[in-house]
Amino acid sequence: TENNQQNYRFLLLNGPNLNLLGQREPDVYGSATLAHIESELRHKAEALGVTLDCRQSNAEHELINWIHEAATSNVDFILINPAAYTHTSIALRDALAGTKLPFIEVHLSNIHTRESFRRHSYLAELAVGVICGLGAQGYELALQAAVAQLQQRANT
Ligand SMILES: O=C(O)[C@]1(O)C[C@H](CCCOc2ccccc2)[C@@H](O)[C@H](O)C1
DSSP states (O other), rough: OOOOOOOEEEEEEEETTTTTTTTTHHHOOSSHHHHHHHHHHHHHHHTTTOEEEEESSSSSEEEEEEEHHHHTOOOEEEEEGGGGGGEEEEEEHHHHHHHOOEEEEESSOTTTOOOGGSOOSSSGGSSSSEESSSTTTTHHHHHHHHHHHHHHHHHO
16 A cells, blocks of 8 residues: 555445435535545545445434444544434434544535534534535545544554
8 A cells, every 4th residue: 555554444424315415406515426425535545545434324323333333343433424413413422422433524515604503513522523615525635634643643
């Protein structure tokens, strides 16, 4: 691999309705489909020498179960776009808090320039960081930042 990573393992989770990306509201969420975004990110992961498992669900309990599983299957870092559960789900927050796994919260849109109910995230204060408003590139930036974080941690 280019940067001889310790082969870090990433889990990408996308929440409800993101399966519709590219089909509706392209002005808000862009025209790229989720499949395209995941494919691009997998290529990025390969170039970085890390592995990436991409999942999407409209079901809160599925996302929660995947987070539980991540904690016991040597996932190193989670990238998550919780979609609307960002603003509603204490259950999702509790799942992430329970794993102690580092995660970055990603939003395609700038949640701070939209409806007021989108400005609060139940997850953000637990996150390593939050990226929003940068469209699909936000996922790539999150992956790059997470790899750098893991490397720094390994070198300390
Ligand atoms: O900006 C984001 O990525 C969001 O997480 C997307 C969520 C919505 C995902 C819905 O995605 C759709 C995409 C295309 C068509 C319909 C919905 C929204 O509830 C958050 O406030 C911000």
